[in-house]
Amino acid sequence: MLSQQLVNGLVLGSTYALFALGFTLIFGVLRVINLTYGFYFSIGAFVALTAARSFGANIWVALPLGAIAAGLVAVVADWILLTRLRRAKAGELSSLMVTLGAVLALYSLMAVFIGTDIQRFPFGFVDNSAIEFSGIRISLVQMLIIGTTLVLVALLFVLLQRTKLGLMIRALAENEDAARLMGINVGLTVAAVSFLSGMLGGAAGVLIGLNFNAIQPFMGEHMMLRGFAVIIIGGLGDIRGALIAGVLLGVLEVLTAGYISSNAKEAVAFTILVLTLWFRPVGLFGRAQAKRA
Amino acid sequence: MSRLLSTVGAIAIGSLLAAPAATTAWAQETVTVGAIEILSGPSAAYGTAIKGGLELALDEINAAGGVLGGKKIALIIEDSAGNKDQAVNAARKLVGRDKVPVVIGPTLSNEMFAVGPVTNERKVVTVGTSTTAKGITEIGPFIFRTSLPESDVVPVTLKTAKDKFGVKKIAMMYANDDAFSKSGFDSMKAAAEQLGFEIATIETFGSKDSDFSAQLTKIKGLNVDAITISALVEPISGVVLQARQLGIPASVRFIGGNGANSPKLGEIAGGAADGLLVGSPWFIAKKGETNEKFVADYKKRNGKDPDQFAAQAYDTMYIVAKAIDTAGAADSDKIREALYKTDFNGVMGPFSFTQGRDPASNEGVVVLAMKNGRFEILE
Amino acid sequence: MAEWLDDFLFTYENLVHALGVHGLLALSMYCVMAVGQLSLGQAAFMGIGAYTGALLTLNLGLPFWLVLPLSALAPALVALVIGGPTLRLSGVYLAISTIALGEVLRVLYINAEWLTGGALGLSGIPRKADLWLIYLLLLIGVVAFWAVGRSKIGRAMEAMREDEAVAGVMGVNLPRYKLGALIVSSMIAGLAGCLSSHSNSFIGPNEYGFEMAVTILSFALLGGIGTPVAPVIGAIILTALPEVLRPLQDFRLVFNGLIIVIAVLFLPRGVIPFRLRRAP
Structure with missing residues (x-):
C-alpha cells in the first residue's frame, strides 16, 4: 500500500508542480505575483473541452489549442493590467491587487456565461485504462502528467539557458533598466514571458482537468491556494524549486491522509507555507536573494 | 400630515433599497405567500426546480378556485443567491413589508439556520421544502419542513x-x-x-x-x-x-x-x-395517477423533467394552501395550528406532520x- | 413605536447592521493600507472575533461588554504571531501569509468540532449587538483615525505609504509601525466579527475566506484611503448596491473585481480623493 500511496503522491505532486511552473516563471522574470494565472488554467481547460466537444479534437490537438489560447489571454491580460503599473514602477502590491481584482472578475464572468456545474472531457477522449505492476496502479493520463511536467521543466531550462530569448529573459529578470540599455526589447520580452507562462498554465489546466474530470470556472482558484504554497516553498521565481516543492507537497499530503488522518490533509500545504515564511522565506532551495529565473 | 410624510419617506427609502414589492391594492381578494429560493449563482439549479414546482401547484390551486372561498394565492419569490445574508434580507422584506403569513423555503439548511430565528421571532410560519439537516425544526415552534430529513x-x-x-x-x-x-x-x-x-x-x-x-x-x-x-x-x-x-x-x-x-x-x-x-423520497417513474400527471404537467410548463426538489415543492404548495383553507384566515397562528392537522396525499405519498413539525412517515422512500x-x- | 416604523426597521435591520459592520471592516483595512501594506487576512481576523465572541457568549455566558473586548484581543494575538516574522520581508509575503492564515483557520474551525460545531457552525447566538453600539464604535474609529492621521504618527504613516525606503532613512521605525497597524486593524476586524455574529444568530466556517477578504479590500480601494471616512463610504456603497441593483445579482463578483482593477489603475486615491489636512 505504501508504494501505491507514493505513486499517488507523485501524481498529485506533479499536478502541483505543473501548475506552479508558469506561476513562478512570471514572478522570477517580471517580479509580479500574477493572480490572473489561475484563470489561464481554467481557460486552457475550457478551450480544450470546447474543441473536443465541437469538432471532436483529440488530445494532441486540444492540448496545444488550450495552451496557445491561454498564452494569448495571458499576453492581453498582462498588457491591459500591468503595462501601466510597470511604467510607473508601482511595486509588487499594486500588481498583486490589480490581478486579484481582474481574476475575480474573469472567473465570475466565466461562471455567469457557462455556469458553475462541473464538466468533463467526453468519455473515451483519452484511453483511461491503467497499468498495473506488482500491485501498483497508474493510469495513462497520470503518466502523461508526470512526463509532461518533466519535459516542460527540461524545455524551460534549455530555453532560458541556451537560447537568445532565454538570454533576454534572464537579463530582464536581473534588471529591467540595464536590459533596456543593452538594447533588449523589453516590451517584446515581457510579452514572450507572459505567453510562455500562459501556455504552461493552460496546458496544466487541460491535463489536470483531464485527470480529475472536474472542469469548472473556479478550478484555477482552488489550485491557486496550493500554487502559493508551492512557489513560496520552492522559492519565488525558482523553477527547479517549484518542481521539487510541488512533488514534495503532493507526497506529504497523500502520506498525511493515508497514514495520519484525512482531516489533516488540507492543513499540510499551509502549515509548511507558514513554517517556510518564518524560518526560510527565500524558499527551501533559495539563495539569500532569489533572483534566478 | 406627519403620517403622510413618513409614509412617503418610507416608500422613498424603501424603493431605494429594494425592488418595489407587489402592490397591496388587491390584498383583499388574495392571500400573499412568500418564498425564498436560490435563483442565481452556483446553486441556482435547486431553487429554479423548486420555483417550477411551487408555481405549477399554484396555478392548479388558483384555477380550482383558490382558498378561503374564492381568494387567489399570490406568491412572492425572493432570490437568496445561496447567500445567508441575502436570505435574511429577503425574509425580513417578506415579513416586514409584504406581511406574508407563510414563508416557503429557504433552499439550504444553512440559510434556514439564519432565516428561521428571524421569522420564528415574528411568529411567521416557515416551511422548508429542501432542508434536510438535523435541528432545522428545533429552531422554533413556527418552523416546519416537508422534506424528509436525511x-x-x-x-x-x-x-x-x-x-x-x-x-x-x-x-x-x-x-x-x-x-x-x-x-x-x-x-x-x-x-x-x-x-x-x-x-x-x-x-x-x-x-x-x-x-x-x-x-x-x-x-x-x-x-x-x-x-x-x-x-x-x-x-x-x-x-x-x-x-x-x-x-x-x-x-x-x-x-x-x-x-x-x-x-x-x-x-x-x-x-x-x-x-x-x-x-x-420521490422518483420520476413512481406509479400513480397524481405523480404521472405532475410529471407531464411539469414538463409541459418548464420544458424539462422534474426532480425531487420540484416534487417536494409541488406538494408543499398544496399543503400550505390546504392549511390556509383549514385555518379560515390568512393568520399565521391559525395556519400553524392547521398544519399540525395536515392529512395530504400528494406526489410524494401520504403526508402529515409530527409534533416536532417534521414529516411523519418515510414510507414513500x-x-x-x-x-x-x-x-x-x-x- | 408606530407600527409602520417598526415594520420598516424590521425589514431593513439586517442591512443597517451590515452597513455598520462593513464600515468597521473597511476601517480595519484602511489601517493596514495606511502604512503601505496589504493584508488579505482581515476576513480571517473577523472570523476569529466572530468565533471568539460567539463561543464566549454561548459556552461561558459572559456579559457582552466583556465579550466584545476579548473578541478584539484574540485576533490581535494572532496578528502578532503572523506579523512578527513576515513584516520584515517584502509586502508580498504578508499578503500571502494572511491568505494562508484564512485557510489554516478554516481547517481549524472544521476540525475542532467539539468547540466550533465543525461544518455545521454555531447557531442560536443571541442578538446582542445593538445598532447604536455598532455605529458608536464606527464613529469612535473614524474620529480616532482622523486624530491620529493629523498627528506626527499620521505623517510617518503617510511617508511610509509614499516611499518606504525614504521613510526608513528619515528615522521612521518601520517594523514597529507595520506591526502596530496590523494589530490595531486585526482588533477592529475582530470587533466587527463579534458584532456580526451577535446580530446574525448563525456563523459557519466558510464565511471568512478569500471571497470575504477580497470584498473587504474592495471597500477600501473603492473609497480610497486618503481619509478614514473614504473606505467607510466605499463599504456603504458596496453593501447597499446589491440591494439596490437586484438585477446585478449574477454580476456582483464581476463588479467587485472590476472595481479593484479600476481603482488600482485609474483611481489610485479612490472615489473620495481628499486627503487629511495636517495639524499646524
Whole structure:
C-alpha cells in the first residue's frame, strides 16, 4: 500500500508542480505575483473541452489549442493590467491587487456565461485504462502528467539557458533598466514571458482537468491556494524549486491522509507555507536573494 | 400630515433599497405567500426546480378556485443567491413589508439556520421544502419542513444494502467542510451503528477537492463490502471515478446520501457509478395517477423533467394552501395550528406532520440504483 | 413605536447592521493600507472575533461588554504571531501569509468540532449587538483615525505609504509601525466579527475566506484611503448596491473585481480623493 500511496503522491505532486511552473516563471522574470494565472488554467481547460466537444479534437490537438489560447489571454491580460503599473514602477502590491481584482472578475464572468456545474472531457477522449505492476496502479493520463511536467521543466531550462530569448529573459529578470540599455526589447520580452507562462498554465489546466474530470470556472482558484504554497516553498521565481516543492507537497499530503488522518490533509500545504515564511522565506532551495529565473 | 410624510419617506427609502414589492391594492381578494429560493449563482439549479414546482401547484390551486372561498394565492419569490445574508434580507422584506403569513423555503439548511430565528421571532410560519439537516425544526415552534430529513431516508438505503446485498463491513466517506454533507454523514453513521455494520474507517475530504487517491487507496486495503458517501454530487463523481481507477472492484457498492441523487452523477462518472444506491423520497417513474400527471404537467410548463426538489415543492404548495383553507384566515397562528392537522396525499405519498413539525412517515422512500449512468428503481 | 416604523426597521435591520459592520471592516483595512501594506487576512481576523465572541457568549455566558473586548484581543494575538516574522520581508509575503492564515483557520474551525460545531457552525447566538453600539464604535474609529492621521504618527504613516525606503532613512521605525497597524486593524476586524455574529444568530466556517477578504479590500480601494471616512463610504456603497441593483445579482463578483482593477489603475486615491489636512 505504501508504494501505491507514493505513486499517488507523485501524481498529485506533479499536478502541483505543473501548475506552479508558469506561476513562478512570471514572478522570477517580471517580479509580479500574477493572480490572473489561475484563470489561464481554467481557460486552457475550457478551450480544450470546447474543441473536443465541437469538432471532436483529440488530445494532441486540444492540448496545444488550450495552451496557445491561454498564452494569448495571458499576453492581453498582462498588457491591459500591468503595462501601466510597470511604467510607473508601482511595486509588487499594486500588481498583486490589480490581478486579484481582474481574476475575480474573469472567473465570475466565466461562471455567469457557462455556469458553475462541473464538466468533463467526453468519455473515451483519452484511453483511461491503467497499468498495473506488482500491485501498483497508474493510469495513462497520470503518466502523461508526470512526463509532461518533466519535459516542460527540461524545455524551460534549455530555453532560458541556451537560447537568445532565454538570454533576454534572464537579463530582464536581473534588471529591467540595464536590459533596456543593452538594447533588449523589453516590451517584446515581457510579452514572450507572459505567453510562455500562459501556455504552461493552460496546458496544466487541460491535463489536470483531464485527470480529475472536474472542469469548472473556479478550478484555477482552488489550485491557486496550493500554487502559493508551492512557489513560496520552492522559492519565488525558482523553477527547479517549484518542481521539487510541488512533488514534495503532493507526497506529504497523500502520506498525511493515508497514514495520519484525512482531516489533516488540507492543513499540510499551509502549515509548511507558514513554517517556510518564518524560518526560510527565500524558499527551501533559495539563495539569500532569489533572483534566478 | 406627519403620517403622510413618513409614509412617503418610507416608500422613498424603501424603493431605494429594494425592488418595489407587489402592490397591496388587491390584498383583499388574495392571500400573499412568500418564498425564498436560490435563483442565481452556483446553486441556482435547486431553487429554479423548486420555483417550477411551487408555481405549477399554484396555478392548479388558483384555477380550482383558490382558498378561503374564492381568494387567489399570490406568491412572492425572493432570490437568496445561496447567500445567508441575502436570505435574511429577503425574509425580513417578506415579513416586514409584504406581511406574508407563510414563508416557503429557504433552499439550504444553512440559510434556514439564519432565516428561521428571524421569522420564528415574528411568529411567521416557515416551511422548508429542501432542508434536510438535523435541528432545522428545533429552531422554533413556527418552523416546519416537508422534506424528509436525511435521518429518515438513509436508514432505508442502508437496510436495503444489508438485506439485499449482504453488506456488513463498510468504509464511510464525507466532505467535512459543508453543513449538508456533514449532517448527512452524522445520520449515516447513526444508522450504520444501529444496523450493526462494521465501520472499517471514516475518511474525509474537502468539498472542493479533486484528488481522493490517498483515502481510496487506504480503503482498498481494508476489503470492505461497500463505501458510504455523504457529499454534494461534484466530489462524489470524482470519488467514484477514482475508486474504479485505483482498482476497487465494482462489487464494492457506493451508498450515497441525498447529494448523490442527481443525474449529474451519471453525466460525470458514467459507468463507474453503476451499482451506487441512493434513497429518495420521490422518483420520476413512481406509479400513480397524481405523480404521472405532475410529471407531464411539469414538463409541459418548464420544458424539462422534474426532480425531487420540484416534487417536494409541488406538494408543499398544496399543503400550505390546504392549511390556509383549514385555518379560515390568512393568520399565521391559525395556519400553524392547521398544519399540525395536515392529512395530504400528494406526489410524494401520504403526508402529515409530527409534533416536532417534521414529516411523519418515510414510507414513500424508494431506493434507486445507478445503471448505465441512470437511476433506476431497485427491484 | 408606530407600527409602520417598526415594520420598516424590521425589514431593513439586517442591512443597517451590515452597513455598520462593513464600515468597521473597511476601517480595519484602511489601517493596514495606511502604512503601505496589504493584508488579505482581515476576513480571517473577523472570523476569529466572530468565533471568539460567539463561543464566549454561548459556552461561558459572559456579559457582552466583556465579550466584545476579548473578541478584539484574540485576533490581535494572532496578528502578532503572523506579523512578527513576515513584516520584515517584502509586502508580498504578508499578503500571502494572511491568505494562508484564512485557510489554516478554516481547517481549524472544521476540525475542532467539539468547540466550533465543525461544518455545521454555531447557531442560536443571541442578538446582542445593538445598532447604536455598532455605529458608536464606527464613529469612535473614524474620529480616532482622523486624530491620529493629523498627528506626527499620521505623517510617518503617510511617508511610509509614499516611499518606504525614504521613510526608513528619515528615522521612521518601520517594523514597529507595520506591526502596530496590523494589530490595531486585526482588533477592529475582530470587533466587527463579534458584532456580526451577535446580530446574525448563525456563523459557519466558510464565511471568512478569500471571497470575504477580497470584498473587504474592495471597500477600501473603492473609497480610497486618503481619509478614514473614504473606505467607510466605499463599504456603504458596496453593501447597499446589491440591494439596490437586484438585477446585478449574477454580476456582483464581476463588479467587485472590476472595481479593484479600476481603482488600482485609474483611481489610485479612490472615489473620495481628499486627503487629511495636517495639524499646524
